[in-house]
Amino acid sequence: MAPTIPGFRSHQVPVADGVALHVAVGGSGSPVVLLHGFPQTHLMWRHVAADLAADHTVICPDLRGYGASDKPADDGQAYAKRTMAADVVAAARALGHDRFALVGHDRGALVAIRAGLDHPDVVTHLASLDVLPNLDTWEVLSGLSAALAWHLYLMAQPAGLPEAMISGAADAFFGSFLDAWAHDPQAVPADVRAEYLRASREAVPSIVADYRASATVDVEHDRADRAAGNRLRMPVTVLQQDWGAELSAGAAATWARWAPDLDHRTVTSGHFMAEEAPAEVVGAVRDLLTR
Numbered sequence: 197m198a199p200t201i202p203g204f205r206s207h208q209v210p211v212a213d214g215v216a217l218h219v220a221v222g223g224s225g226s227p228v229v230l231l232h233g234f235p236q237t238h239l240m241w242r243h244v245a246a247d248l249a250a251d252h253t254v255i256c257p258d259l260r261g262y263g264a265s266d267k268p269a270d271d272g273q274a275y276a277k278r279t280m281a282a283d284v285v286a287a288a289r290a291l292g293h294d295r296f297a298l299v300g301h302d303r304g305a306l307v308a309i310r311a312g313l314d315h316p317d318v319v320t321h322l323a324s325l326d327v328l329p330n331l332d333t334w335e336v337l338s339g340l341s342a343a344l345a346w347h348l349y350l351m352a353q354p355a356g357l358p359e360a361m362i363s364g365a366a367d368a369f370f371g372s373f374l375d376a377w378a379h380d381p382q383a384v385p386a387d388v389r390a391e392y393l394r395a396s397r398e399a400v401p402s403i404v405a406d407y408r409a410s411a412t413v414d415v416e417h418d419r420a421d422r423a424a425g426n427r428l429r430m431p432v433t434v435l436q437q438d439w440g441a442e443l444s445a446g447a448a449a450t451w452a453r454w455a456p457d458l459d460h461r462t463v464t465s466g467h468f469m470a471e472e473a474p475a476e477v478v479g480a481v482r483d484l485l486t487r
Contacts, residue, residue: 198218198237198258198263198264198391198395199239199391200220200238200239201220201222201238201239201241201242201245201246201256202242202246203222203246203249204220204221204222204245204249204254204256205220205221205222206218206219206220207219207220207221207291208264209257209286209287209290209291210286210290211260211282211283211284211286211287211290212279212282212283212286214266214268215260215265215266215268215283216265216266217257217258217259217260217265217266217283217284217287218238218257218258218263218264218265219238219255219256219257219258219287219291220238220245220255220256220257221253221254221255221256221291222245222246222249222253222254223248223249223250223251223252223253223254224252224253225251225252225253226252226253226296226297226485227252227253227254227255227288227291227293227295227296227297228248228252228253228254228255228296228297228298228299228481228485229255229256229257229284229288229296229297229298229299230244230245230248230254230255230256230299230300230304231257231259231284231298231299231300231301231303231304231305231307231308232256232258232259232262232263232301232302232303232304233300233301233302233303233304233305233325233326233468234302234303234373234403235370235373235374235392235393235396235403236262236301236302236392236468237258237262237263237264237391237392237395238256238257238258238263239388239391239392240301240468240470240471241254241256241470242388242471243470243471243474244470244474244477244478244481247474247475247478248478248481248482253293255287255288255291255293255296257283257284257287259280259283259303259304259307259406260274260275260279260280260283260402261275261399261402261403261405261406262395262396262399262402262403262406263395263399264395267399267401267402268402269401270355270401270402270405270408270409272412272413273413274405275402275405275406275408275409276409276413276414276417277306277307277309277310277330277409277410277414277417278310278314278413278414278417280307280310280406281307281308281310281311281314281315282314284298284307284308284311285311285315285318288318294318295317295318295319295320296318296319296320297319297320297321297322297323297481297484297485298311298312298319298321298322298323299322299323299325299481300322300323300324300325301325301326301469301470302325302326302327302467303406305324305325305326305327306327306329306330306410306414308322308323308324309322309324309329309330309428309454310414310417312428312429312430312432313421313426313427313428316428316429316430319430320430321430321431321432321433321484321485321487322428322430322431322432322433322455323432323433323434323435323480323481323484324432324433324434324435324451325434325435325436325469325470325477326435326436326437326467326469327436328447328450328451329418329450329451329454330410330414330415330418331414331415331418331419331422332450333345333348334411334415336446336450347373347407348407348410348411350362351403351404351407351408351411352407352408352410352411352412353408355404355405355408358404358408359400359401359404362400362404363400366393366396366397366400367393367397370392370393370396370397371389371393374389374392374468377466377467377468378466378467378468378471378472379464379465379466379472380465380466380472383466383468383471383472384468384471427454427455427456428454428455428456428457429456429457430457431457431459431484431487432451432454432455432457432458432459432484433458433459433460433461433480433481433483433484434447434448434451434455434458434459434460434461435461435462435463435469435476435477435480436460436461436462436463437462437463437465437466437467437469438462438463438464447460448460457487459480459483459484459487461480463476
């Protein structure tokens with residue numbers, strides 16, 4: 197069994213035909229689901245989850261295709277955020293929770309956004325850490341900013357070459373993001389880093405499929421929601437790095453178009469804010485839950 201958050205119980209929860217999620221659960225009280233980012237597992241929430249578990253039931257899945265969760269073959273829909281969001285709803289329901297607050301970081305934030313759009317009567321509150329909604333991400337990338345997101349373009353390519361290239365240097369590939377995106381390298385200690393690299397190394401096809409879906413089927417779903425005027429109806433909090441005054445202001449305006457009830461905050465930590473600034477993340481989540 198993969199390492200989990202100290203004091204939390206591990207479960208393999210069936211969520212779809214032939215697919216189960218590895219889920220860590222701790223605490224008691226109103227439920228909060230935490231979705232991890234790339235290239236991580238549910239362990240990224242170890243500090244935040246321990247704090248929130250003082251008065252909440254905290255549910256931390258490994259997303260489909262990541263960590264100790266199942267990794268089905270990609271059929272064009274298996275890693276759509278709609279499918280991954282349905283997994284999260286099914287896992288929470290199997291654990292006895294029909295409604296819950298949802299917090300996502302990076303890839304997990306994209307799943308959380310889709311869950312909020314598809315399941316507005318289930319997601320009571322939503323927090324997104326350090327992403328723009330998927331469609332907007334593709335629309336704002338250009339020039340040098342696109343170069344910074346080179347991995348999005350690599351993993352959007354047809355199946356075969358991206359998987360082979362990444363598998364040939366998996367630790368260097370995944371480790372490069374842990375190095376480049378953290379302001380405080382000590383926030384991800386050696387044993388946790390080793391677990392992230394091991395888990396990612398063993399999940400290359402499904403991780404690539406997750407990213408490929410964001411450039412294909414997820415864009416279709418987002419465009420349909422935009423055309424229909426679908427919005428996030430629950431209170432939403434967004435935490436993002438300081439991307440500079442112009443980019444940060446643009447991000448806030450972008451988010452406001454999707455989330456009418458929005459609290460948009462800029463943090464001083466790096467991308468891995470749940471590990472670099474857990475107290476700030478916990479404070480923002482607790483504030484969100486009062487709205």
